[in-house]
Amino acid sequence: MGRTEKTVEKLVEEYEKSGSDYAIDNPRALKIHVKRDLSEHRNVVEKEPRRIREDPLAFMLNVGLYYQGAGWRGYKNYIGTKILYPGYSKRIRAMVLDSKNVQNIMDQLATRQTEILANQKNWKDNDKRIEKQRKALRKELEVVAKAIVEKAVSTLDSNRTLRFFAFIVNNILVRLYHQGLHIRESEWVELKRVALIAQEKKQSVIFLPSHKSHIDYLVVSYLMFRLGIQIPHIVAGDNLDMPALGKLLKSSGAIFIRREWGNDELYKTILEEYISTILAEGMNFECFVEGTRSRLGKLLQPKLGIVKIILDAFVNNRFEDCHIVPISLGYDKIIETSSYATELLGTPKEKESLWGVITNSSILQLKWGRVDVRVGKPYSLKNWIDEQIKMRGPMDLTDQYQKSILLKSLGYRVLADINAIAVIMPSALVGTVILTLRGRGVGRSELIRRVDWLKKVIEAKGGQVSEFHDMSTGEIVDKTVVIHKDLIGERKGKDIVEPTFYPIAAFELSYYRNQVIHLFVEEAIVCAALYSVIKKGGGKPLQRMKYEHLLDEISFLSSLLKLDMIYKPGGVEANTKRTIQWLADNQVIEVCEDGCIGLSDIERSCGRENYDFLCFMIWPFIESYWLAAISLFTLAPPSVAAQEPIWVDSKLFANRTQSLGKTLYYQGDLSYLEAVNKETLSNAFTRYEEKNILLKRRHPGPKPWSEVAISRDYTPERQNGILIPRGHLWELVERIGRFRREGKNRRDNATVSTRVLRLADMLGEDNVIPTANQKTSAIKVVAADSSNKAKI
Structure with a gap:
């Protein structure tokens, strides 16, 4: 038995002898105690006083306990590499700035910029001004680097400041979520066991939570504090670095980074070095694989920039191993629901509201139920990579393509784990x-x-x-x-x-x-595919599909929606067979002797309630992709004879699409207003770009922008100057339309084609604007279109 295992076993033995019913608050709570069923759930804030007026004595006593650092509030014996000492952040800043990577990139940039300047001024190679200029540029880069490090590095120097932060978060959570903060104790016992092993080996624990609300990182950090685990360094957007609040968040682990790094090599190198240093020092780390908060409620596709830095640091032997911990957070109600809806409908994003939550007394008077936090089983990054190599065959992790495959697999593994424990x-x-x-x-x-x-x-x-x-x-x-x-x-x-x-x-x-x-996505897609014949009506034999035809429709839908849905592993055909079997076992559909598939008699007799339930789950997303396809008609050139595509500013195009969607919704041609949400529409446009239906070109600059156009093969057809429902693009619209919910005012695309194409043509009248050369004009059009959305 190794030294680590002996240490853990010794702590387990001490814990079992303690017999404390509250040992979960002790870092040595590692095994299920005979007096306690750790499979049960626990409200960790059950005994916390909520408001001073409800119980003034208990509230003031709680204030005193935080101030004195009594018991778990003292946060002195937490599991993990030690932080919270004077000079901690100064030490980390020095390690980053003095690192070989940061020093080298500053040398390279100074030399490169000096060479450019020397060429511009025709200086000779032996000109003394070259070295003088290089040194001057080097000093300027040092100043810039220092500012970047000062902005980013967490200031985890003070235990007292952290206790103050924990007190604030405690009061926010217990007041806002009056039914408590619930955990499953067995999950935290397992996490503590792994955290102790990580501490012994000087390894990091990497927390990867779902991201639904600003409250997420407060909840995770509070639980780490409350249950005695080193709080993580948390990647956060620099838009949260607001006066007072930003300083408090940094002193509690926040790492403020830019949303866009562009081609800033110095910034990129510093951030990579900082994160690598955290992992090399065995300190805990947290980031959101989704990148941003989900405005739709479901998990977003993985954004793997930070995870790539972690993987690169491992490949470059900056650390031996780390432990991945997926976390799912569930809320009865989240603070931002209303703002999410308005954002998705096209209203400009509001300034971050975390400070508003903390200071808004009216919000804190509300009672919004409970929070449930679930922790997935931790696993070793090294072991996971070894398993992938064993499964996929030999992999060269220095090869960018092979590493990108591994990175993407890790991202989807984390999302699948989060869904599994949600x-x-x-x-x-x-x-x-x-x-x-x-x-x-x-x-x-x-x-x-x-x-x-x-x-x-x-x-x-x-x-x-x-x-x-x-x-x-x-x-x-x-x-x-x-x-x-x-x-x-x-x-x-x-x-x-x-x-x-x-x-x-x-x-x-x-x-x-x-x-x-996520629990019903495969079943919903099968039912939507079957709906293409069920919606036509007629007798039972007419509402069935051959398995081969159904599989073809399912494959199309699954591929179309793959940026919005997270599927189970195994491929379309294997998933389809398993899903059909589940639907048949639950008597939603039946598989006939001739191989045809249709609704079961039991499902027909109950009014299709279970079948409809599954269709309703997926229909709003199908509507979004249909709307995105229809909006491509707004990119049609004014003349059939046009040789070059018409390029339109991407923001203008997105605003037009939402205007078109709202109009169609209010006129009854679109069943769901949520189909107009810009997040799903953006994914739809990305899919059409991947399929070479939509063209996109990007323009770099201080404020990068982009334009879109329709590809030649999908350019809409006109007759006497009027758009007509014919050609490859209309075929795509019709195919998606087969799965749409039947509306009150229409039965198929043919009924709505005249109205839809007329509206699309109206929106495309400004396409003659040469946006590539007159960006300012395009911006004005975007602004005008935005102001007119309410009128439409």
Whole structure:
């Protein structure tokens, strides 16, 4: 047995002898104690006083305990490499600035810039001014480098400051989420066990949480503080570096970085060196694989810039190993739901609101339910890479292409892990049911029945549902409706037979529905593919599909939506067979003797409620991709004889698309307003760019910008100067349209083609503007279009 294992075993033995019921707060809580069932959940803030007026004595006592650093609040025996000592940040800054990589890049940049200047001024090679200029530039770069380091490096120098931060966060969380902050104790015991091993080997623990809210990093850091693990260094956008708040966040682990690095080699090198230094020193680290907060409720595709730095540092032997820890955070309600909806509909992004949350007393008076945090099983990065090499065959990790494959696999592995441990909150259950039923509203008894059904299905699929404890489903539903009274309306009175609930703000409520979609994405795609024949009506034999035809439709949809959905591993055909079997086992569909697939008799007899539920999950995304395809008609040249594509500013094009979508929604040709959200539309445009349907060219500069155009093969056709529904682009629109929800005012694309193409032509009238040469004019058009969106 090695030294590390002996140390851990010794700590385990000491813990088991302690017999403390509160040993989870002790860093030595490593095994399940006989007196305690650590598989159960725990509200870590259950005994924390919320407001001074509720219990002044308890509140003031709590203030005193934080000030004195009593018990776990002292944060003295945390697991991990020691931080929080005077001079910590000064030491780290010196290590980064004095590193070989940073010194070399400054030398290279100074030499390169001097050579450019010498060529411009025709200086000879032996001219003394060259060396003088190089030294001057070198000193300027040192000043710039020092400023970058000062901005980025966390100032984890003071235990007292961290305790003050923990006190503030504690009060925000217990007031805002009045039902508490819930964890599963066994997960944290396992995390502590791994953290102790990491401490012994001087290795980092890398936390990779889901990113739904500004509150995310507060919750994670607070839990590390509360449960005695070294708080992580956290990558954060420099837009959060605001007066007072920015300083407090830096002293609690925040690393402020730019959103865009561009070609700034010095900045890139410094950030890479800083993160590598953190990992080499065995300090904990946290970043969000999604890159930014998800405005849609579901996980976003991985943004792997920071993860690439970690992988590069490992490949370059900057550290021997680290431990990856996926984390899922679930909220009954998040602070930003309303602002997310307005952002997605095209309103300019508001200034970051974390400071507003901390100082906004009206927000802190609200009661928004609970937070559930789940921690995935930690795993070694080195072991994972070894497994990948064993599975894929020999890999040269110095080869950029092979390393990019590994990087992408790691990103999707983390997202899959987060989805696997994600807790479905009551808000997601209720929101999903309300948005996946036909009609204007749902009665309370029916809502309770469907929530019960959804809970059972999720658990049967291996998903986790938030604990109801001793509350009935009816009580859970009632509490959720109260929490979301701004999103869910209730009709009741003498002339109403039973309370009936309806969506007030379906767009915002869809955020909570999307938290469930990862559990049903394959089933939803199969049902949407089958819908292409079911929507046509007729007898049962006419509403069936051959397996080969169904697989073709599923492959098309899966490929189309791959930037928005995270699929299970195994490929389309294997996933389809497994999914069809699940749908058949649950009596949603049936596989006939002749190999055809259609709705089961049981599903028909119950009004297609389960089949419709699955279609409703995916339809809004299909609508977005249909709208994105329709919007490409706005890029049509004014003449069929045009030889060159018409280039349009990307922002102008995006605004036009949203204007078109809103118009079609209000005219009844688009079923979902959420289909107009710019995040899904952006993914759709990226897919069309990947398929060479949409062309894009980027213009570098202090403020980079881009233009889009339609490819020659997909250029829309005209007849007598009028756009007509014909050609490759219209074929794409029609194929996507086969899976769309049938609307009240239309049955297929042919019915809407005249109206849609007329609107597209109207929006494309300004395409004659040569945006490449007159960028200023294009910007004016964007602004004008934005101001007119409300009118449309």
